[in-house]
Amino acid sequence: MEIVLALGIGVFTGSGVWLILRPRTFQVIIGLSLLSYAVNLFIIAMGRLRTEAAPVLAMKGVGDPAQFADPLPQALVLTAIVISFATTALFLVVLLVARGLTGTDHVDGREPES
Amino acid sequence: MSGFATHLIVAPVLLPLVAGAIMLAMGGERHRTLNAAINVVATFALVGISIVLLRAADVAPGGVAGVYRLSDWPAPFAIVLVADRLAAIMLLLASLLAAASVVFSLARWHRMGVLFHPLFQFLLMGINGAFLTGDLFNLFVFFEVLLAASYGLALHASGTPRVAAGLHYIAINLAASLLFLIGVSLIYGVAGTLNMADLASRIPAIRAEDRPFLEAGAGILGIAFLVKAGMWPLCFWLPSTYSAAPPPVASLFAILTKVGVYIVLRLWLLLFGVEAGASAWFGGELLLAGGLATIAFGAIGSLASQGMARLASFSVLVSSGTVLAAIGMGQVGVTGGAIFYLVSSTLGLAAFYLLIELVERGREPGADVLAVTRELYGEEGEEEDELDEAEEVGIAIPVTMGVLGIGFLACALVISGLPPLSGFVAKFALMTAALNSQPGAVWTGAWIFLAVLILSGLAALIAMVRAGISAFWASPDRVVPRVRLIEIAPVAVLLLLCAIQTIQAGPIMRYMQATAQSLHAPHDYIRGVLGAEGAGGQERRGRI
Numbered sequence: 001m002e003i004v005l006a007l008g009i010g011v012f013t014g015s016g017v018w019l020i021l022r023p024r025t026f027q028v029i030i031g032l033s034l035l036s037y038a039v040n041l042f043i044i045a046m047g048r049l050r051t052e053a054a055p056v057l058a059m060k061g062v063g064d065p066a067q068f069a070d071p072l073p074q075a076l077v078l079t080a081i082v083i084s085f086a087t088t089a090l091f092l093v094v095l096l097v098a099r100g101l102t103g104t105d106h107v108d109g110r111e112p113e114s
Numbered sequence: 115m116s117g118f119a120t121h122l123i124v125a126p127v128l129l130p131l132v133a134g135a136i137m138l139a140m141g142g143e144r145h146r147t148l149n150a151a152i153n154v155v156a157t158f159a160l161v162g163i164s165i166v167l168l169r170a171a172d173v174a175p176g177g178v179a180g181v182y183r184l185s186d187w188p189a190p191f192a193i194v195l196v197a198d199r200l201a202a203i204m205l206l207l208a209s210l211l212a213a214a215s216v217v218f219s220l221a222r223w224h225r226m227g228v229l230f231h232p233l234f235q236f237l238l239m240g241i242n243g244a245f246l247t248g249d250l251f252n253l254f255v256f257f258e259v260l261l262a263a264s265y266g267l268a269l270h271a272s273g274t275p276r277v278a279a280g281l282h283y284i285a286i287n288l289a290a291s292l293l294f295l296i297g298v299s300l301i302y303g304v305a306g307t308l309n310m311a312d313l314a315s316r317i318p319a320i321r322a323e324d325r326p327f328l329e330a331g332a333g334i335l336g337i338a339f340l341v342k343a344g345m346w347p348l349c350f351w352l353p354s355t356y357s358a359a360p361p362p363v364a365s366l367f368a369i370l371t372k373v374g375v376y377i378v379l380r381l382w383l384l385l386f387g388v389e390a391g392a393s394a395w396f397g398g399e400l401l402l403a404g405g406l407a408t409i410a411f412g413a414i415g416s417l418a419s420q421g422m423a424r425l426a427s428f429s430v431l432v433s434s435g436t437v438l439a440a441i442g443m444g445q446v447g448v449t450g451g452a453i454f455y456l457v458s459s460t461l462g463l464a465a466f467y468l469l470i471e472l473v474e475r476g477r478e479p480g481a482d483v484l485a486v487t488r489e490l491y492g493e494e495g496e497e498e499d500e501l502d503e504a505e506e507v508g509i510a511i512p513v514t515m516g517v518l519g520i521g522f523l524a525c526a527l528v529i530s531g532l533p534p535l536s537g538f539v540a541k542f543a544l545m546t547a548a549l550n551s552q553p554g555a556v557w558t559g560a561w562i563f564l565a566v567l568i569l570s571g572l573a574a575l576i577a578m579v580r581a582g583i584s585a586f587w588a589s590p591d592r593v594v595p596r597v598r599l600i601e602i603a604p605v606a607v608l609l610l611l612c613a614i615q616t617i618q619a620g621p622i623m624r625y626m627q628a629t630a631q632s633l634h635a636p637h638d639y640i641r642g643v644l645g646a647e648g649a650g651g652q653e654r655r656g657r658i
Contacts, residue, residue: 020285025281028285032289035289043295043299073299076251076299076302084288084292086262087262087288087291088288091284091288094269094277098281102274107285109274
């Protein structure tokens with residue numbers, strides 16, 4: 001499982017970095033989304049990978065923390081997902097405005113002179 | 115602080131949130147006058163609250179005015195807000211800039227786009243939260259609030275240049291936020307806590323094989339902050355964004371780079387101070403070298419810039435570079451001087467951004483570019499019709515131009531660090547502290563710092579004088595800009611604050627030095643956050 005997760009994070013990050021360095025705004029936004037997936041998976045990994053463990057304590061009593069998954073990274077990931085979703089939506093709006101105002105989807109607002 | 119006063123610590127976050135929410139609920143643009151009134155009242159209330167917190171932090175033992183535990187959960191497990199001296203200084207600075215720019219915006223800028231006032235309050239909420247929070251992830255959330263509001267404000271009044279610059283600004287900040295998350299989660303993975311004070315008490319006990327991960331996490335986190343602080347080579351987005359932003363917004367943005375600087379100041383000295391064991395002063399040389407490179411880049415940029423707004427933006431870089439380099443020296447005295455310089459230069463730059471708009475109002479766009487080009491090609495005599503001396507004697511300088519000229523002069527003095535204003539006191543304090551930091555021979559780094567500081571002052575002076583000559587000594591038939599009192603008053607107040615900082619330099623410097631001392635020896639901060647059991651932080655075993 002570790003190797004699959006590590007590969008997944010690596011592929012997402014690699015594609016994301018490549019895409020945000022591309023000159024078209026749409027590529028940049030997809031790159032940012034892929035990077036945020038990679039980061040979300042990474043945060044989960046930092047809470048240690050556990051299978052079949054509940055993230056919250058038992059109903060009665062304190063229970064043994066070793067039997068549960070770490071709930072904090074999951075809370076962090078939820079926040080991070082919401083925030084990156086919102087900022088990506090905002091970026092999308094700015095992207096469309098820039099496309100409308102400049103008439104090109106180049107990130108600099110003008111086509112490079114070739 | 116006790117009783118009601120304790121709740122004052124959360125007020126700088128709650129007040130803007132409530133004010134902004136009320137404005138949105140009222141339906142934004144239909145009640146612009148009412149919105150403006152709420153904005154002004156809330157912003158001025160923030161100034162008052164910050165002053166109370168500043169005083170409370172000064173008299174409190176250890177300089178921590180209070181620790182506010184949200185929902186009253188015990189400290190390492192839940193989020194805390196901490197108001198100490200540094201946080202109080204930054205809060206006051208932010209609210210003063212906000213007050214100046216909100217008054218300035220009332221003249222015309224707030225009508226140029228939608229939702230100016232709510233966004234303004236949300237920006238303040240993010241800034242204040244970032245200054246107060248004692249928790250790394252909460253810091254991320256406040257950063258995002260601040261950035262989301264700043265995206266909206268940077269695009270206020272729209273226009274192609276703003277949208278093009280805003281696109282870069284948003285993309286870079288989104289990428290930096292992702293780095294921020296990677297850094298935070300790496301640190302959590304190693305240390306098992308996100309509370310800054312708890313983290314500081316755990317770092318000395320971290321095992322040697324986990325240390326590279328901690329340092330990598332801190333490094334990545336540092337890059338995210340340094341992008342915001344505008345350290346070279348992470349600063350190329352800054353000049354175009356800041357010079358394209360609407361003036362009242364740009365003036366408030368002068369504090370945004372300082373948020374990044376503040377976090378470096380707070381976290382680096384807290385986590386990697388003397389007591390961090392093997393990780394002590396991790397990355398200090400890099401901060402010093404990067405800061406010096408930023409000063410050089412900013413100075414060269416300001417000499418090369420053709421418009422005043424760009425000149426101001428490069429001065430922002432010089433200012434944050436100076437503070438970063440001074441922090442990187444890791445000396446108590448230098449840090450104290452750096453905080454004094456931070457306040458002085460931020461006030462000066464904010465006033466300058468507001469002033470630029472007033473000066474540029476009467477000129478056709480691109481006048482500066484023409485002036486510089488003319489100088490380059492030596493065609494000065496051809497275009498300007500020189501007046502005879504006899505004719506020139508009779509021309510009165512319009513009062514507006516006189517006032518703007520004096521304001522410009524004061525800004526130039528503060529930014530370049532010449533006497534008699536606070537810029538000089540700040541630079542003098544930095545240099546004396548750098549020279550006296552170690553007994554015996556002066557360290558080479560201190561000499562380089564000194565030389566770069568003096569040269570950057572010279573570069574700023576040349577650039578400002580050149581811009582001033584082309585703006586104020588132009589041919590007399592130029593249109594005199596119409597300036598209203600509520601536009602010039604904020605500039606005057608900001609500059610007056612610089613003057614007060616000069617006259618009261620003694621007590622203010624004492625406050626800054628006390629701040630620096632508690633930053634370099636953060637026992638009181640850690641004890642304040644973690645309470646009595648915090649002393650046993652080392653005994654509590656880490657997660658790993």
